[in-house]
Amino acid sequence: MAARAYWKGQIRLALVSIPVEIYPATRSGASVSFRQIHEPSxxxxxxxxxxxxxxxIDKDDIVxxxxxxxxxxxxxxxEEIEAVKLESKRTLELVQFVEASDIDILYYEKPYYVVPADELAEEAYIVLREALRRTKKxxxxxxxxxxxxxxxxxxPCGRGLVLEMLRYADEVNKAASYFRDIPASKPDADLLDLAETLIDRKTGKFDASDFHNHYxxxxxxxxxxxxxxxGKRVLEDVEEPAGIREGSNVIDLMAALKASVDGKKKTATAAKKAPAKKAPAKKRA
Structure with missing residues (x-):
């Protein structure tokens, strides 16, 4: 069964109109929902x-x-609420272009795939996609x-376009109220080098399929x-994720970072130099 379009209309850039359809790019497949059940019945x-x-009370008495x-x-x-609702227009007009880096990640809410509605729309669609890609806007x-x-x-997104639902300014809490008590001091250069070394060693390409919701x-x-x-009771033991457990106390940050870096070096060296195990000697009669 073909996916149902979330919205159909046209993207307008000045005098150019591109018929498109948009489809949800995400789904809620990672969650498990429960209902409350009366156990005896x-x-x-x-x-x-x-x-x-x-x-x-009767639901008809509710406003x-x-x-x-x-x-x-x-x-x-x-009726009062319906009177101020906006009519769903079939045109999305692009009124401004900004650098992609200018939009803070906090404003992104939900993505949708945008596809051309028919073959006639493909040429203008591709021109808009490539123009956005080249200008990085x-x-x-x-x-x-x-x-x-x-x-x-x-x-732009691969061969197509993605429409991101964005939050308005009043929907985002200002970070200053949460971060104001954090010191603005610069970290120790040696500590920073060690931290960067660990980050470099764990750097790779993002692949969402590498991660699973263990819960x-x-x-x-x-x-x-x-x-x-x-009806019998069933319990599942779930191992705690590897890492620092709650309640652990890292006293010396420099020592902890060095141990992390040196530990990885020793593990790699030991794996290379480890001699082959000899077969156990036979016991004498």
């Missing part, structure tokens, strides 16, 4: 709408409210979607065992 638990001091202050709400009905625009306006960035893997194993165990 084995049936799922449902939630009732309850007002404190009144009890269960949306915005809290101005503690316990003080402005009430809005669906990201195209910015605002997409009216599902009643709201979403800030987006368009960038999700373990939960899936427990679920599979439990399904076969016919």
């Amino acid at each position: 084995g049936k799922p638990v449902k939630y009732e709408k309850i007002v404190p001091g009144i009890g269960p 949306k409210g915005y809290e101005l202050s503690k316990g003080n709400y402005v009430l809005l009905d669906e 990201v195209g910015l625009g605002q997409l009216a979607l599902r009643g709201q306006e979403q800030l987006v960035g368009l960038r 999700v893997d373990a939960i899936k194993r427990v679920i599979a065992k439990k399904a076969k165990a016919k």
Whole structure:
């Protein structure tokens, strides 16, 4: 079954319009969701709408409210909310281009693949892709979607284009409030050299398939065992990831870094120089 397009429309750059379709580039396959079950009956638990001091209420009596202050709400009905929703336009206009490095990673929210809608759109699509690649720029625009306006960035990706949903400025917490107490002093040059040596030795190309969510893997194993165990209790032992455990205390940073570097050198040298093991001598009768 072919994937369903998340949005269909056209990207407009000045007088040029390119018909495109966008598709989600990610999926939520790494998580395991649970439902609350009433154990004696084995049936799922449902939630009732309850007002404190009144009890269960009818869902038709529920409206949306915005809290101005503690316990003080402005009430809005669906018609008032619908009246201000933006019409979903079928045009994404690129209004500005910026350096890719100018957009902080905190602003990126969710990626979508952008593909040409038909063969007639391919030429203009390829021109835009290569122009963005050569200039190392990201195209910015605002997409009216599902009643709201979403800030987006368009960038090249392999043979195609990727549309990144971006956060607005008021959706990102300022880093200064978290980092202000961290000293601005420069680190010791020798310590920095040792740290860079470790980083260089562990540097490689990123491949997401090299990493696995060990918790999700373990939960899936427990679920599979439990399904076969016919109600018996099943426990799964998960080893703690290698590294410094909680509660460890690195007293001398220089010694720890040197040990890390020297340890890797000794391991590599020992592997090269290790003599072949002799066969054990036969015991005399």
